[in-house]
Amino acid sequence: DSFPTDSLDRVPFIDSWLVPGLVLGIGFGLGSLVTAFGMLRRPRWQWLVSVERVTGHHWSWAATIAIGLGQVLWILLELVYLPGVSPLQVVYGGVGVALVLLPMLESVRTDLQAWSSTA
Numbered sequence: 001d002s003f004p005t006d007s008l009d010r011v012p013f014i015d016s017w018l019v020p021g022l023v024l025g026i027g028f029g030l031g032s033l034v035t036a037f038g039m040l041r042r043p044r045w046q047w048l049v050s051v052e053r054v055t056g057h058h059w060s061w062a063a064t065i066a067i068g069l070g071q072v073l074w075i076l077l078e079l080v081y082l083p084g085v086s087p088l089q090v091v092y093g094g095v096g097v098a099l100v101l102l103p104m105l106e107s108v109r110t111d112l113q114a115w116s117s118t119a
Helices: 018-041 046-055 059-081 087-104 106-118
Strands: none
Touching (some): 059 106, 087 106
16 A cells, blocks of 8 residues: 555645655655765765865755755645644754754854865
């Protein structure tokens, strides 16, 4: 069996749980793991050097903000299109806001700036 799709009736362009599942699994799941790895190990990946050049920080700094913004947007879209409100939406919305705001702390910015310029 599959998940019931009647909750998706109000969502434009989506008629199955495949796309939301891929966004959640790959975008937020795998994306968060890669970003966490970047924050902890600070690998220098050539294809992300342009992000570092633009931001002046290690790419994981920008990736954290992007994941947070995506998560907040996702929760907002859920609130608009899906019936009911879940306490998990409050939790994940709060996590998204934290992912956007915490990289703005001076200590985080300084730490990641030092890594991007010395790596």
